[in-house]
Amino acid sequence: MNRPIVTLLTDFGSRDPFVGIMKGVLLSISPEAQLVDLTHEVPPHAVMAGAFLLKSSIDYFPKGTVHLAVVDPGVGSTRKPIAIQSKGHYFVGPDNGLFSAALKEWGIDRAVELTERKYQLVDLSSTFHGRDIFAPVTGHLAKGTPLAKLGKKMNHWVWREMPKPFKPSNRWMGEVLWVDRFGNLITNLEKKHIPETFRLRIGKTVVLNLATHYAEVKRGTVVALFGSTGHLEISINGGNAAQKLGVAIGASVLLG
Amino acid sequence: MNRPIVTLLTDFGSRDPFVGIMKGVLLSISPEAQLVDLTHEVPPHAVMAGAFLLKSSIDYFPKGTVHLAVVDPGVGSTRKPIAIQSKGHYFVGPDNGLFSAALKEWGIDRAVELTERKYQLVDLSSTFHGRDIFAPVTGHLAKGTPLAKLGKKMNHWVWREMPKPFKPSNRWMGEVLWVDRFGNLITNLEKKHIPETFRLRIGKTVVLNLATHYAEVKRGTVVALFGSTGHLEISINGGNAAQKLGVAIGASVLLG
Amino acid sequence: MNRPIVTLLTDFGSRDPFVGIMKGVLLSISPEAQLVDLTHEVPPHAVMAGAFLLKSSIDYFPKGTVHLAVVDPGVGSTRKPIAIQSKGHYFVGPDNGLFSAALKEWGIDRAVELTERKYQLVDLSSTFHGRDIFAPVTGHLAKGTPLAKLGKKMNHWVWREMPKPFKPSNRWMGEVLWVDRFGNLITNLEKKHIPETFRLRIGKTVVLNLATHYAEVKRGTVVALFGSTGHLEISINGGNAAQKLGVAIGASVLLG
Numbered sequence: 113m114n115r116p117i118v119t120l121l122t123d124f125g126s127r128d129p130f131v132g133i134m135k136g137v138l139l140s141i142s143p144e145a146q147l148v149d150l151t152h153e154v155p156p157h158a159v160m161a162g163a164f165l166l167k168s169s170i171d172y173f174p175k176g177t178v179h180l181a182v183v184d185p186g187v188g189s190t191r192k193p194i195a196i197q198s199k200g201h202y203f204v205g206p207d208n209g210l211f212s213a214a215l216k217e218w219g220i221d222r223a224v225e226l227t228e229r230k231y232q233l234v235d236l237s238s239t240f241h242g243r244d245i246f247a248p249v250t251g252h253l254a255k256g257t258p259l260a261k262l263g264k265k266m267n268h269w270v271w272r273e274m275p276k277p278f279k280p281s282n283r284w285m286g287e288v289l290w291v292d293r294f295g296n297l298i299t300n301l302e303k304k305h306i307p308e309t310f311r312l313r314i315g316k317t318v319v320l321n322l323a324t325h326y327a328e329v330k331r332g333t334v335v336a337l338f339g340s341t342g343h344l345e346i347s348i349n350g351g352n353a354a355q356k357l358g359v360a361i362g363a364s365v366l367l368g
Numbered sequence: 369m370n371r372p373i374v375t376l377l378t379d380f381g382s383r384d385p386f387v388g389i390m391k392g393v394l395l396s397i398s399p400e401a402q403l404v405d406l407t408h409e410v411p412p413h414a415v416m417a418g419a420f421l422l423k424s425s426i427d428y429f430p431k432g433t434v435h436l437a438v439v440d441p442g443v444g445s446t447r448k449p450i451a452i453q454s455k456g457h458y459f460v461g462p463d464n465g466l467f468s469a470a471l472k473e474w475g476i477d478r479a480v481e482l483t484e485r486k487y488q489l490v491d492l493s494s495t496f497h498g499r500d501i502f503a504p505v506t507g508h509l510a511k512g513t514p515l516a517k518l519g520k521k522m523n524h525w526v527w528r529e530m531p532k533p534f535k536p537s538n539r540w541m542g543e544v545l546w547v548d549r550f551g552n553l554i555t556n557l558e559k560k561h562i563p564e565t566f567r568l569r570i571g572k573t574v575v576l577n578l579a580t581h582y583a584e585v586k587r588g589t590v591v592a593l594f595g596s597t598g599h600l601e602i603s604i605n606g607g608n609a610a611q612k613l614g615v616a617i618g619a620s621v622l623l624g
Numbered sequence: 625m626n627r628p629i630v631t632l633l634t635d636f637g638s639r640d641p642f643v644g645i646m647k648g649v650l651l652s653i654s655p656e657a658q659l660v661d662l663t664h665e666v667p668p669h670a671v672m673a674g675a676f677l678l679k680s681s682i683d684y685f686p687k688g689t690v691h692l693a694v695v696d697p698g699v700g701s702t703r704k705p706i707a708i709q710s711k712g713h714y715f716v717g718p719d720n721g722l723f724s725a726a727l728k729e730w731g732i733d734r735a736v737e738l739t740e741r742k743y744q745l746v747d748l749s750s751t752f753h754g755r756d757i758f759a760p761v762t763g764h765l766a767k768g769t770p771l772a773k774l775g776k777k778m779n780h781w782v783w784r785e786m787p788k789p790f791k792p793s794n795r796w797m798g799e800v801l802w803v804d805r806f807g808n809l810i811t812n813l814e815k816k817h818i819p820e821t822f823r824l825r826i827g828k829t830v831v832l833n834l835a836t837h838y839a840e841v842k843r844g845t846v847v848a849l850f851g852s853t854g855h856l857e858i859s860i861n862g863g864n865a866a867q868k869l870g871v872a873i874g875a876s877v878l879l880g
Contacts, residue, residue, distance in 0.1 A: 115655055119644060125549035126382065126638065129425045132375060132406035136428035139402060143371055143430075146651060147404075148659075150644035156550055157606060169641045172648035172755065174655075185606065188581025238581040240596030243428065293637035294668050325700025325750040340752030350669060350697065381805035382638065385681045388631060388662035392684035395658060399627055399686075403660075412806050413862060441862065444837025494837040496852030499684065 115146040116254040117177040121166050122242065123154040124182070130240070134180070134247040137233065141251030148173075157185040159210050161361065164274060164289050167213040168341045175200035180242075180250040181210050188238035193226040193245045194269065195253065195262055202253045204246050209272025216273070227263040277305055283368035288314075288361055289343070295352030299365050301344040306367065312336055313366045314346055315359045326350075371402040372510040373433040377422050378498065379410040380438070386496070390436070390503040393489065397507030404429075413441040415466050417617065420530060420545050423469040424597045431456035436498075436506040437466050444494030449482040449501045450525065451509065451518055458509045460502050465528025472529070483519040533561055539624035544570075544617055545599070551608030555621050557600040562623065568592055569622045570602055571615045582606075627658040628766040629685060633678055633693040634754065635666040642752070646692070646759040649745065653763030660685075669697040671722050673873065676786060676801050679725040680853045687712035692754075692762040693722050700750035705738040705757045706781065707765065707774055714765045716758050721784025728785070739775040789817055795880035800826075800873055801855070807864030811877050813856040818879065824848055825878040826858055827871045838862075 118138065124130040131152055139145060150169050154162040162183035170179060184191075184206040192207040198218045203211050207225075226232070226245055231252045233244040249262055277286040277300055286301040297314070310322040321335040329335045331350040334357070339345035346365070347353050354360060374394065380386040387408055395401060406425050410418040418439035426435060440447075440462040448463040454474045459467050463481075482488070482501055487508050489500040505518055533542040533556055542557040553570070566578040577591040585591045587606040590613070595601035602621070603609050610616060630650065636642040643664055651657060662681050666674040674695035682691060696703075696718040704719040710730045715723050719737075738744070738757055743764050745756040761774055789798040789812055798813040809826070822834040833847040841847045843862040846869070851857035858877070859865050866872060 117648070117651055117655075119648070121641070121644075126407060127409045127549045129377070129406040129421050130549075132377075132404050133425050133428045135404045136373070136375070136425065136430075136433075139373055139404070140428070140430045143373075143402065146655065148644050148647045148651070150641040151638060153639045156608075165641050169645050169648065172645045172652070174648075174652045177648075186583050189583040237596045239593065239601075243596060293639045293642075327698050327701040337751065340749045340755060345751075352668075382663060383665045383805045385633070385662040385677050386805075388633075388660050389681050389684045391660045392629070392631070392681065392686075392689075395629055395660070396684070396686045399629075399658065412864075442839050445839040493852045495849065495857075499852060 115144045116142065117148060117173060118145045118250055118254050119148045119150050119169065119173060119177060119179045120152070121150040121154065121162060121169075121179070121181040122152045122183065123156050123158065123162065124152050124242070126152060130242065134242050137243055137247040138251040138254070141248055142254040145251070145254045154183050157183065159183050159185070159208055160272065160274065161290060163210050163213040163272070166210070170201065170214050173201070178202040178204065178250050178253045180246055181205040182242040182246055183210055184208065184241065187241050192266075193241060194266065195224050195226060195249060195259055196220055197222045197259045202259065204250045204253065206241070207270050209270045212271045213274050222259055223266040223269055224259055224263040225266050228261065231257065231262050275300060277301055283366060286344070286365045286367070288359060288363040288365065291354045291361060295348070295354040295356075296339065297346040297353050297357070297359060297363070298339060298341065299344045299346070301365060301367065302342060303338065306344070310336070311368055312346070314363060315357050317357050319346060371400045372398065373404060373429060374401045374506055374510050375404045375406050375425065375429060375433060375435045376408070377406040377410065377418060377425075377435070378408045378438040379412050379414065379418065380408050380498070382408060386498065390498050393499055393503040394507040394510070397504055398510040401507070401510045410439050413439065415439050415441070415464055416528065416530065417546060419466050419469040419528070422466070426457065426470055429457070434458040434460065434506050434509045436502055437461040438498040438502055439466055440464065440497065443497050447526075448522075449497060450522065451480050451482060451505055451515055452476055453478045453515045458515065460506045460509065462497070463526050465526045468527045469530050478515055479522040479525055480515055480519040481522050484517065487513065487518050531556060533557055539622060542600070542621045542623070544615060544619045544621065547610045547617055551604070551610040551612075552595065553602040553609050553613070553615060553619070554595060554597065555600045555602070557621060557623065558598060559594065562600070566592070567624055568602070570619060571613050573613050575602060627656045628654065629660060629689040630657045630762055630766050631660045631662050631681065631685060631689060631691045632664070633662040633666065633674060633681075633691070634664045635668050635670065635674065635695045636664050636754070638664060642754065646754050649755055649759040650692075650763040650766070653760055654766040657763070657766045666695050669695065671695050671697070671720055672784065672786065673802060675722050675725040675784070678722070682713065682726050685713070690714040690716065690762050690765045692758055693717040694754040694758055695722055696720065696753065699753050704778075705753055706778065707736050707738060707761060707771055708732055709734045709771045714771065716762045716765065718753070719782050721782045724783050725786050734771055735778040735781055736771055736775040737778050740773065743769065743774050787812060789813055795878060798856070798877045798879070800871060800875045800877065803866045803873055807860070807866040807868075808851065809858040809865050809869070809871060809875070810851060810853065811856045811858070813877060813879065814854060815850065818856070822848070823880055824858070826875060827869050829869050831858060
């Protein structure tokens with residue numbers, strides 16, 4: 113039998129043993145799990161950034177994968193802990209919209225509120241549900257426990273969409289969703305938004321180059337291209353576009 | 369048979385392949401080991417910070433786990449390399465107090481100085497015992513080699529306690545043991561120290577709120593609560609307490 | 625049967641799920657693989673730094689290990705994707721010199737250009753060959769697919785050597801190849817270059833101490849020693865040599 117894959121995505125960083133502790137809890141229940149860190153550097157409490165990064169990742173994992181995601185500013189409050197089944201994958205985390213982007217296309221086959229305490233740690237803190245609720249539930253799912261056993265069926269959940277491009281005039285306006293490690297600016301614009309004559313404005317910069325790969329333009333040149341997520345990215349060959357252009361997540365991008 | 373779990377905690381950071389190299393040595397001996405990084409971001413040479421983080425983690429791992437910990441400013445000097453057995457867990461690393469906090473409650477069943485060279489790499493550097501001594505010994509423990517075979521029994525070891533709260537007047541004074549990724553200040557104060565009327569001073573700030581979770585107070589408000597380790601933490605809902613209050617590890621905290 | 629070990633070394637950092645996505649692709653093909661991160665903090669596009677770190681690591685892994693390395697400024701251009709067999713290990717990545725340092729001593733038994741599209745993802749992006757080509761090929765190698773099936777045999781490849789010490793006068797001049805997490809300056813000087821009376825100049829600093837371990841000198845003292853890679857390193861006991869001496873990768877080091 114294949115070993116069940118578990119992905120982990122959090123805003124817990126790497127300074128503290130939070131993620132390692134969750135893995136200890138999880139492996140105590142499902143010792144054969146194959147653990148894959150997606151990222152733990154989601155900016156603190158940035159639910160929408162976490163949602164975008166999770167969405168970018170799930171297509172590359174096989175059926176049966178359990179995705180444990182914790183970006184959870186409301187931990188300990190009335191926000192619900194949930195688990196979701198979709199296309200043979202499982203998602204475990206807080207009900208705060210963290211899974212909306214990932215599941216917009218995939219849909220939701222079944223969602224449960226994690227009410228069955230016997231699949232969780234005995235002592236429940238009010239600040240670390242990643243350890244006390246989400247990790248053990250993930251362990252049980254990886255081990256084969258059916259989703260329905262973990263809690264009561266939900267029919268309503270928190271749904272938060274990524275910002276969409278819109279047309280304030282006759283030109284598409286998008287925005288920067290994420291800045292990657294290389295300083296590439298990943299926007300919410302896709303192929304269908306691009307006019308025949310390519311022209312894009314971001315901050316004080318006008319970009320006229322639409323390329324297929326970074327090395328197609330001279331070093332230091334600003335260039336737009338469709339990145340590995342299918343989104344339009346603004347990059348500098350051999351440089352850091354976010355730094356050079358002085359823009360960040362949320363910056364507007366005007367086409368045409 | 370379950371795969372043996374090995375945790376790793378070091379001050380080696382993530383820039384260099386130090387940790388990956390240790391894993392290569394370890395897996396060459398115990399290919400089935402399930403590796404879990406606790407953290408590699410212990411501040412360089414900060415033995416007591418490493419001790420606190422290790423202590424916070426071990427309760428969440430099953431019997432049979434081997435904990436490899438290397439924060440080792442004295443590498444190559446006369447400090448001894450050791451392995452310890454406690455409650456069915458194993459601990460491998462330098463004899464410099466790194467395991468004291470973890471083993472204060474658990475006790476020590478047996479400790480050996482790692483003198484048996486055949487369980488170590490043939491060539492011994494004087495700067496990287498993590499690779500040459502601790503990783504291979506960990507591999508052998510994970511594979512089932514009895515502790516007693518790894519070296520000679522010790523009866524004395526280095527013991528360094530975490531700083532304890534004390535009473536300079538009639539009020540408890542504690543200190544900040546650790547600052548987590550979110551800027552939460554984790555103190556050495558526990559439930560038993562808290563007076564009926566809660567009041568706490570740290571730096572120039574007076575904290576009157578004792579909450580059960582972050583979201584219980586308004587965004588931006590300073591709050592004290594018992595965190596996931598059972599210690600009193602000082603936090604800012606949605607903010608970074610260490611930055612806002614301008615305090616760091618070692619800062620004094622006065623109750624009452 | 626032992627689980628095949630796969631090491632990963634990239635300049636992808638830990639902010640983005642790039643590495644996690646590669647692991648998803650890889651494990652979809654070879655679910656039993658044992659994954660080991662060497663480092664993902666190679667400075668962006670720094671092929672030679674990546675080459676040095678890979679070289680420092682491979683001796684500590686067993687035969688059969690597959691090394692996936694991606695530092696790839698030319699992704700999407702005419703640079704070739706390759707896989708190499710050497711001493712029972714496999715190397716997968718871009719043909720840009722990233723493997724030269726590692727294979728200088730080991731030699732190359734066989735190299736192929738990764739032309740067989742059926743061992744790669746169906747859709748090929750022009751910016752993320754780590755995901756689309758290198759990860760699936762690595763998965764197939766880990767699963768036991770012979771190298772020869774993955775593409776056509778190569779007889780010429782890009783070869784980039786590390787900078788070597790030279791003698792501008794009658795004294796050896798070397799350079800700093802890497803600065804590790806502790807600020808230790810790792811040079812390209814080895815035992816054979818060291819004169820009987822040790823004396824070394826770096827920046828404005830003269831170093832007269834040649835020690836065997838850090839703690840041999842007083843805290844705060846600059847010291848030279850042969851580090852865990854066999855290279856001469858310049859360190860400060862309990863301090864950060866790179867910061868204190870104000871030098872970085874590429875700095876000159878004069879002996880004698």
